[in-house]
Amino acid sequence: MGFRNKLVKLFNKIAYAPSVASYNVCVAKFCDHGEAKAKTFLASVPKEHWTNAYFKGKRYGKMSSSAIESFNNWVLEAQCMPVMNLVDCLRSKIMVQMSKRREDSATWISKIGPVMDAKLKKRIEKGRAWRVQKSSTGVYEVKSMPAVVVDLEEGTCSCGSWQYNGFVCAHVATVLAKTCGEEESMADYIDPFYHVVAYQQTYEDKIHPVLAMDIPDFTQGTAREIKPPRNRRPPGRPCLKRIRSRGEEN
Secondary structure (H helix, E strand, O other), X not given: OOHHHXXXXXXXXXXXXXXXXXXXXXXXXXXXHHHHHHHHHHHHOOHHHOOOOOOOOOOOOOOOOHHHHHHHHHOHHHOOOOXXXXXXXXXXXXXXXXXXXXXXXXXXXXXXXXHHXXXXXXXXXXXXXXXXXXXXXXXXXXXXXXXXXXXXXXOEXXXXXXXXXXXXXXXXXXXXXXXXXXXXXXXXXXXXXXXXXXXXHHOOOOOOOOOHHHOOOOOOOOOOOOOOOOOOOOOOOOOOOOOOOOOOOO
């Protein structure tokens, strides 16, 4: 592995480090490899803006603008259209997508939806062999590698993942599975952002069709003429596939 590639890999580990302790370990490795320049670079970037360990809030599992890349790939065939056709194509695609998601979510019976429910089951399965020991009311020690402490009342896990994602990590899922035993009740420990109700509220509004007679005729006259931007196409073949973030789950 080249010097630069290894440095990028170590930097990504710093960004995704879930706790201050793991952050410090990753920083030490990064600085050992990059020496003085690496230390200067880290000192110039406020860590609360890009690291999980110091971020003040919840990232909900997202660390990049990959949603924009997905959207661009989704509307790929419309990008070469004239402006009016482009806008109408986007309107049609979003209208159909919102309608489909509204209908699909109306059939969901769980509190967190099928995608997140599948992730929850994977995390329960991951910790099936771990031992859980109760310390006090709501506080448990999970014998994983390494061992962690879960506080259900405070909503924390010493691994840090539960706090910044808002979704239960494998340690919390294991504690809940071995104490309450019902996956449905686990939704109470998951941020409402992931609940089906929040998903349904996102798509409850409707985009109405636009009749052809309601679209202004921009071909007549020059006063309302819309000209394309004067952008030169960059050299090389354009990338058509979205590159996944290193920490993004499949």
